[in-house]
Amino acid sequence: MTLSTQKRRLHDMVFEALATDIITGALALDTRLPIDSALGNRFEVSRTVIREAIQALASAGLVDVRHGAGTYVNGSASWDLLDTRLLEMLGNTGTIDFLINDLLDVRRMFEVEAAGLAAERATAADIAALEVVVERMRDPKTTGDEYLELNLEFHSLIVQASHNRILTGLRHQMRGVLSVMMNARQRQADEEMRIVSTAMHQMLLDSIREGRADRAQAVMLAHVQGAERSLQRTPES
Amino acid sequence: MTLSTQKRRLHDMVFEALATDIITGALALDTRLPIDSALGNRFEVSRTVIREAIQALASAGLVDVRHGAGTYVNGSASWDLLDTRLLEMLGNTGTIDFLINDLLDVRRMFEVEAAGLAAERATAADIAALEVVVERMRDPKTTGDEYLELNLEFHSLIVQASHNRILTGLRHQMRGVLSVMMNARQRQADEEMRIVSTAMHQMLLDSIREGRADRAQAVMLAHVQGAERSLQRTPES
DNA sequence: CGATATTTGTACGTATGTATT
DNA sequence: TAATACATACGTACAAATATC
Numbered sequence: 384m385t386l387s388t389q390k391r392r393l394h395d396m397v398f399e400a401l402a403t404d405i406i407t408g409a410l411a412l413d414t415r416l417p418i419d420s421a422l423g424n425r426f427e428v429s430r431t432v433i434r435e436a437i438q439a440l441a442s443a444g445l446v447d448v449r450h451g452a453g454t455y456v457n458g459s460a461s462w463d464l465l466d467t468r469l470l471e472m473l474g475n476t477g478t479i480d481f482l483i484n485d486l487l488d489v490r491r492m493f494e495v496e497a498a499g500l501a502a503e504r505a506t507a508a509d510i511a512a513l514e515v516v517v518e519r520m521r522d523p524k525t526t527g528d529e530y531l532e533l534n535l536e537f538h539s540l541i542v543q544a545s546h547n548r549i550l551t552g553l554r555h556q557m558r559g560v561l562s563v564m565m566n567a568r569q570r571q572a573d574e575e576m577r578i579v580s581t582a583m584h585q586m587l588l589d590s591i592r593e594g595r596a597d598r599a600q601a602v603m604l605a606h607v608q609g610a611e612r613s614l615q616r617t618p619e620s
Numbered sequence: 621m622t623l624s625t626q627k628r629r630l631h632d633m634v635f636e637a638l639a640t641d642i643i644t645g646a647l648a649l650d651t652r653l654p655i656d657s658a659l660g661n662r663f664e665v666s667r668t669v670i671r672e673a674i675q676a677l678a679s680a681g682l683v684d685v686r687h688g689a690g691t692y693v694n695g696s697a698s699w700d701l702l703d704t705r706l707l708e709m710l711g712n713t714g715t716i717d718f719l720i721n722d723l724l725d726v727r728r729m730f731e732v733e734a735a736g737l738a739a740e741r742a743t744a745a746d747i748a749a750l751e752v753v754v755e756r757m758r759d760p761k762t763t764g765d766e767y768l769e770l771n772l773e774f775h776s777l778i779v780q781a782s783h784n785r786i787l788t789g790l791r792h793q794m795r796g797v798l799s800v801m802m803n804a805r806q807r808q809a810d811e812e813m814r815i816v817s818t819a820m821h822q823m824l825l826d827s828i829r830e831g832r833a834d835r836a837q838a839v840m841l842a843h844v845q846g847a848e849r850s851l852q853r854t855p856e857s
Numbered sequence: 858c859g860a861t862a863t864t865t866g867t868a869c870g871t872a873t874g875t876a877t878t
Numbered sequence: 879t880a881a882t883a884c885a886t887a888c889g890t891a892c893a894a895a896t897a898t899c
Contacts, residue, residue, distance in 0.1 A: 392866090392867065392868090393867080393868070394867090394868090418882080418883060418884085419883075419884070420883090428868080428869090429868060429869045429870070430869090430870085431867090431868060431869065431870090432867090432868065432869090434884085434885085435867095437884095448884075449876090449877080449883095449884080450875070450876050450877075450883080450884050450885070451875070451876035451877035451878075451882075451883055451884055451885095452876075452877050452878075452882090452883075452884080453877090453882090453883065453884080454883090454884085463789060463792075464785050464786060464789050465786070465789040465790070465793065482785065482786065485784045485785050485786045485787065486786055488733070488737060488782075488784050488786075488787065489733075489784065489786045489787055489790065492729055492730075492733040492787075493729075496725070496726075496729040500725060545725075547722045547725050547726065548701050548719065548722050549701060549702070549719065549722040549723055549725075549726045549794070549797060550722065550725065550726055550729075552700060552701050552702040552793075553702070553726065553790050553793060553794070555700075556702065556789075556790065556793055557786070557790070560786060629885090629886065629887090630886080630887070631886090631887090655863080655864060655865085656864075656865070657864090665887080665888090666887060666888045666889065667888090667889085668886090668887060668888065668889085669886090669887065669888090671865085671866085672886095674865095685865070685866095686864090686865080686895085686896080687864080687865050687866065687894070687895045687896075688863075688864055688865055688866090688894070688895035688896035688897075689863090689864070689865080689895075689896050689897070690863090690864065690865080690896090690897095691864090691865080
């Protein structure tokens with residue numbers, strides 16, 4: 384419950400200390416946090432710092448702040464699983480796998496829709512950018528790590544090519560989940576899979592260039608379903 | 621550029637004053653904002669207040685804060701169209717219609733996917749909650765406003781029944797857009813449409829209860845496409 | 858290149874307001 | 879009514895990043 388190493392801002396450290404206790408269950412559901420001044424004494428920081436930390440906890444849904452009444456610990460049902468700081472902590476404590484299936488569902492939904500819209504709306508510039516990426520994917524000199532980067536960029540470009548600003552906004556909200564997931568399971572890009580994957584990307588690009596939305600969606604669906612298998616998706620329900 | 625009526629927190633008023641100037645173009649792209657202390661003098665508030673306002677502006681993507689270098693106005697391409705406070709301002713200035721088509725695309729994607737997942741995973745409790753809502757929709761004593769409320773609740777319950785926490789998180793992020801949209805275009809629920817709509821909801825519920833994901837998705841697709849027509853969707857591209 | 862000034866970032870302590878108990 | 883606890887705002891000090899001379 385005390386601050387660990389002096390690494391960053393004070394309120395970040397307070398946040399992490401309290402968040403850890405909540406995530407691990409050391410601070411149980413509906414427990415009332417000590418009042419600001421008490422926490423200030425414990426961590427030996429000003430009340431300003433405590434308030435910023437608590438604000439971050441509330442923003443992540445970890446606590447519920449009630450004016451005049453106190454601050455209470457929320458159950459995991461209230462957590463905001465898109466909150467970057469919370470995701471980081473869940474990633475660090477290795478308790479993030481429970482989100483894999485959820486993420487795959489949403490990713491499929493996202494990518495397929497974006498592929499369809501991109502086929503309908505992609506501009507010449509969008510297509511040119513996609514072509515550059517696919518060209519580099521085909522290059523045998525591209526390393527495995529680079530390939531993963533290109534893969535991410537390709538899909539990001541497709542979302543952009545959908546020219547739907549809410550879609551891109553939501554995609555941006557998902558960046559935290561995606562990145563934590565990536566770190567949790569470092570993807571193995573073996574040679575065979577890479578060849579198949581590159582062919583898929585090429586087909587996707589062709590479909591978009593030709594404006595064939597149905598085909599783009601079908602190819603994307605096959606593509607992400609392939610990725611799901613490679614992530615050894617655990618069976619549902 | 622000065623503070624209007626004393627209604628809320630000081631930093632909210634500063635935020636609104638600056639945001640208005642950015643949205644209307646009075647503060648042009650790449651313009652450098654006055655330094656904190658100058659803004660403090662102009663608005664006659666402390667630097668604390670200015671900093672909180674600028675933090676909110678940065679969080680909405682309206683400005684780019686560079687440590688030691690100054691704070692610069694962003695173009696609309698950088699705005700975060702999911703930011704609640706920004707959306708409110710766009711709604712108030714009546715410049716929100718450009719998002720209608722984007723929202724409809726995303727809504728279709730969302731609802732269809734959620735319907736499919738719900739059909740696969742809905743628990744007895746989920747279905748019971750949906751039944752209550754549909755029953756009240758069928759009740760002829762339900763008023764038009766109540767019907768709209770029930771409609772929203774029905775779709776919210778379906779997302780919950782998908783038991784996908786990322787999906788529900790993203791849906792939550794969309795609440796701001798949805799609500800601003802609703803206010804911008806007050807939906808007319810005429811009698812004829814209401815009968816069709818209720819039948820759709822009943823079919824959806826049946827599909828979910830029977831676990832028929834494909835049918836649930838098809839019905840939902842037809843349903844939201846009907847809603848799109850009623851919103852007089854403007855042609856694309 | 859280095860020294861200095863500018864500007865944002867973080868933190869403190871205090872005072873007062875407001876909602877709840 | 880009073881006590882408690884969170885909310886907002888002020889002014890100050892110093893640190894860190896950047897710009898300028």
